[in-house]
Amino acid sequence: EAKEAGRNRICLFSEQRQRAINSRTSLLQDLRQALQERELMLYYQPQFLPSGELCAAEALLRWQNPSGGFVTPGEFIPLAEETGLIVPIGEWVLEMACRHLCALEDFALPEGFSISVNISPRQFSDPGFLDKVRDALATYGAPAQRLKLELTESSLFQDMAHATRVLGELRAVGLGIELDDFGTGYSSLSCLKSLPLDALKLDGSLVRDIAGDARDSAIVRAVIAMAKTLSLQVIAEGVETQEQRAFLAHEGCDRLQGFLMARPMPFEHFCALLEPASQCRRIDGAADQT
Ligand code: C2E
Ligand code: MG
Ligand code: MG
Ligand code: MG
Numbered sequence: 001e002a003k004e005a006g007r008n009r010i011c012l013f014s015e016q017r018q019r020a021i022n023s024r025t026s027l028l029q030d031l032r033q034a035l036q037e038r039e040l041m042l043y044y045q046p047q048f049l050p051s052g053e054l055c056a057a058e059a060l061l062r063w064q065n066p067s068g069g070f071v072t073p074g075e076f077i078p079l080a081e082e083t084g085l086i087v088p089i090g091e092w093v094l095e096m097a098c099r100h101l102c103a104l105e106d107f108a109l110p111e112g113f114s115i116s117v118n119i120s121p122r123q124f125s126d127p128g129f130l131d132k133v134r135d136a137l138a139t140y141g142a143p144a145q146r147l148k149l150e151l152t153e154s155s156l157f158q159d160m161a162h163a164t165r166v167l168g169e170l171r172a173v174g175l176g177i178e179l180d181d182f183g184t185g186y187s188s189l190s191c192l193k194s195l196p197l198d199a200l201k202l203d204g205s206l207v208r209d210i211a212g213d214a215r216d217s218a219i220v221r222a223v224i225a226m227a228k229t230l231s232l233q234v235i236a237e238g239v240e241t242q243e244q245r246a247f248l249a250h251e252g253c254d255r256l257q258g259f260l261m262a263r264p265m266p267f268e269h270f271c272a273l274l275e276p277a278s279q280c281r282r283i284d285g286a287a288d289q290t
Contacts, residue, residue, distance in 0.1 A: 044264060045057060054274075056114045087126050105143075168196060178199040179201060205238075207239060239257060
């Protein structure tokens with residue numbers, strides 16, 4: 001009887017396993033198709049100065065099925081990364097962001113405005129990566145200094161020599177480099193010192209408890225102070241409460257991003273937050289006449 005139960009358990013296990021494999025395979029097929037059939041979209045989540053002015057945005061991938069449902073990046077980015085499909089997807093993201101940057105030239109953008117694009121480890125180690133970035137910028141005539149790349153430790157600290165060379169080239173083109181998800185990995189401080197970075201992005205998990213937990217607030221305060229010493233900007237993601245916002249602003253965080261201020265939104269909605277350039281010119285003109 002015990003033997004039979006055991007066998008059933010094994011049977012159940014392999015059925016579950018098979019189902020998991022099947023659903024991965026079909027997710028992967030759907031994702032390949034999504035890329036071809038234009039079901040992918042770039043949403044934008046605004047970033048703000050502590051004073052409250054919009055100053056930048058992060059591009060975030062969205063996948064909308066024909067049935068209308070959304071698949072979140074958490075569900076498909078890891079699979080895309082594992083299978084290498086992230087390389088063509090990432091290329092599409094870069095091109096779309098450059099297209100959008102070009103379209104944004106019709107607006108009166110805040111000084112120093114930039115868009116940040118997430119780059120996965122597989123993409124970063126792809127030998128064609130640098131050329132793809134340069135091509136995307138050139139094809140759409142997007143200004144390089146308005147494009148920032150968000151990289152994670154897993155991209156940078158695996159092969160420091162490679163990372164240093166690629167980052168050097170990217171910066172020579174004019175791009176900014178931001179270290180994403182800071183505080184979730186094993187960031188070695190010496191690596192931080194030697195890599196040419198422009199900003200650290202505090203992970204939402206670090207931001208979550210700063211208002212309630214003395215240890216968390218001490219860590220964030222120290223990280224911000226360290227970043228300043230290294231001339232790195234600090235961006236906080238996952239800002240959800242006024243308390244968090246006030247704390248981060250007080251500690252000298254440079255940019256804030258989170259549901260408290262704005263959620264990721266379609267590009268058209270993001271544009272609606274900006275002043276059209278023509279309107280700006282009209283206001284300037286009116287001012288000139290007085
Ligand atoms: P991430 O780069 O750390 O992006 C920040 C995530 O936090 C986004 O999730 C954003 O919607 C979410 N978020 C922002 N503010 C808040 C908040 O106040 N509270 C909470 N709870 N969450 C907040 P999303 O859009 O689901 O993206 C998840 C991850 O997927 C990203 O994390 C990034 O690692 C990856 N990803 C997204 N788009 C791309 C892409 O185009 N390429 C690559 N390679 N990865 C991407
Ligand atoms: Mg990011
Ligand atoms: Mg992040
Ligand atoms: Mg994160």
